[in-house]
Every structure is written in C-alpha cells, then in structure tokens.
Amino acid sequence: QAKRGGRGSVQVFHKSMDAAVHGQLHLETRLRHALDSGGLHLHYQPQVDAGTGDLLGFEALVRWTDARLGLVAPARFVPLAEEAGLIGQLGAWVLDEACRQAAAWDLRVPIAVNVSALEVAQEDFTQRVHDTLRRHGLDGGQLKLEITERLTVQDLQRVARQLAQVQALGVQLSLDDFGTGQSSVSTLLQLPLNELKLDRSLITGVAESPIEQRVVGALIGLGRSLNLTVIVEGVETPGQLQALRELGCGAVQGYLVGRPGPASMWTPQLGGPLPLELPERGGAEGGE
Numbered sequence: 001q002a003k004r005g006g007r008g009s010v011q012v013f014h015k016s017m018d019a020a021v022h023g024q025l026h027l028e029t030r031l032r033h034a035l036d037s038g039g040l041h042l043h044y045q046p047q048v049d050a051g052t053g054d055l056l057g058f059e060a061l062v063r064w065t066d067a068r069l070g071l072v073a074p075a076r077f078v079p080l081a082e083e084a085g086l087i088g089q090l091g092a093w094v095l096d097e098a099c100r101q102a103a104a105w106d107l108r109v110p111i112a113v114n115v116s117a118l119e120v121a122q123e124d125f126t127q128r129v130h131d132t133l134r135r136h137g138l139d140g141g142q143l144k145l146e147i148t149e150r151l152t153v154q155d156l157q158r159v160a161r162q163l164a165q166v167q168a169l170g171v172q173l174s175l176d177d178f179g180t181g182q183s184s185v186s187t188l189l190q191l192p193l194n195e196l197k198l199d200r201s202l203i204t205g206v207a208e209s210p211i212e213q214r215v216v217g218a219l220i221g222l223g224r225s226l227n228l229t230v231i232v233e234g235v236e237t238p239g240q241l242q243a244l245r246e247l248g249c250g251a252v253q254g255y256l257v258g259r260p261g262p263a264s265m266w267t268p269q270l271g272g273p274l275p276l277e278l279p280e281r282g283g284a285e286g287g288e
C-alpha cells in the first residue's frame, strides 16, 4: 500500500519537477537570447560619503527586461547564468558597458561592478579586466569590483591570485554582502581587499536596535582595523543614516541617497553641483 501511495506522489513530484525544469530551460533560452541580442542594460546607484554626501562612486546593476517574461530580477538570472555557464559572457558585457559609461561620464570616482567569485576564477579574468580598461582608456583606479561568493568556489586561492593581479592594476576590491552566509570572515581572510560592504540585512533595525548598533559598530571597527573602507548598503531612512554616522560609518548607499536608475537619469546631476543632497546631520530624526 505504501508502494501505490508512493507511486502517486512520485508522479505528482515528477510533474512539478518537469514544470520547474522546463521553466529554468525556458529562462535560460531567453537569457541566451538577451545576451546575444543586446537585451541587457545597466542601472547605476550612487555611493556617497556618509557625512558630507560627496559622491564616492556608482554601482552598476544589471537589468533584464524580456519581451515575454517582463522584468526579471538579477537575483534570479545571475545565479542561473552561473549554473548555465553564461556568467563569463554576462560578466564581460557588464564590465565593458560599465567602463564605457565611466569613460563617457569622465568620473573621478570609480564605477563599481559586481562579479561573482566563479567569474573571477575563470582563466582569462585578469586579462579581460586589463583589456577592458585599456579599450576605454580608464585607469585601474576608476574601477571597483564587488565580489560575492554565491556558489562555493573550489579554488579560492586561485580567486585570490587573480584578484591580486587585478588589484595591482589599481582596481579597488570590495567584499559584497558581508555579514551574510555568502560572505564570511574566512573569505575576508583569504582575499586581497580594499573595502568591506555590509549587507543591508544587518542594518534594517540599526536606528532603534541596540544589538544591531553593537554588531554594526563592531564590523565597522573590524574593517577599520584591517585598513578597509566600510560601506553600508540598503540605507533607506534618515534614522538609519543617523545611527550609522554615530557608529563611525564612512560611506553609504541606498534608496535614501538614490535609487538605481539608467545612466541618463544621473548625467544631468553630474554636470551640476556635487555633493548629491543628503538629509542634514541630525535633521528630522533629532540626535546630535
């Protein structure tokens, strides 16, 4: 009797598996199409000095709007690209486009590009970064790479070697999503880095939670003791910004400062007076 029931559930399981696998394959086909036909674009989000609002950089974030599927989130298609062996092609496109834009803007601050450790592990990564910088006439210092370790990379030492070569070009290296399972203290110990980027999940309650304040304060101290700049992502409220300033946070990024948008949205502001406007120190939230 167990067998009969079992077979029934196996069939149901297979059907939903089929649907899931079919969905993934379909998505993969569409992604390949987008990669081959110029279907991706980039949005940019400012990174600013937490105290003054001075622009410190722009993070490039990939966007994909498929004609049939609509907007697909990077959280969905970047991991798919990694699994389907498309991350090299995706990453090469993002790097080239971000560098093209940085050159067009003639920024004095770096453009930050997300790379997965899997991509960095590829044989030609260092060469690709070097060639892309040269193609667009950029110095290494005009580029920052934000590294995430979504999949476990077998050979983190190799990643570290490649990153050291890229760093030697003057490129800044940031460990993204620090404080989540994807980005740990052991990664911090093994990679050459210039910046620590605290994940937004760490600061959601930082305005009111004493324990979050202590944890974030300790992580800022950790970064400082390692001579790393510390940037906090996902800052949405004046209360969070105020708390982060009091904890000695140097740099922030988030909807409060500016939402990611196409380059055309930022170009007019770059011609005008910087810094971008930040809420007053202590402003509506009281404080100091």
Ligand code: C2E
Binding pocket: 045, 060, 061, 062, 073, 074, 075, 078, 091, 094, 114, 115, 116, 146, 148, 176, 177, 200, 233, 234, 235, 236, 253, 254, 255, 256, 260
């Ligand atoms: P990430 O690098 O940690 O990027 C930050 C994410 O938080 C972005 O989501 C951004 O749009 C979002 N964000 C920024 N400010 C706020 C805020 O104040 N509140 C909230 N709730 N969210 C905020 P997005 O663009 O959906 O990207 C998700 C992830 O996908 C990125 O996380 C990154 O890991 C990956 N990704 C994005 N673009 C690329 C890319 O070009 N290459 C690679 N390899 N990965 C990418």
Ligand code: MG
Binding pocket: 059, 114, 146, 176
């Ligand atoms: Mg990032």
Ligand code: MG
Binding pocket: 176, 177, 197, 199, 233
């Ligand atoms: Mg991040």
Ligand code: MG
Binding pocket: 177, 199, 200, 233
């Ligand atoms: Mg994140």
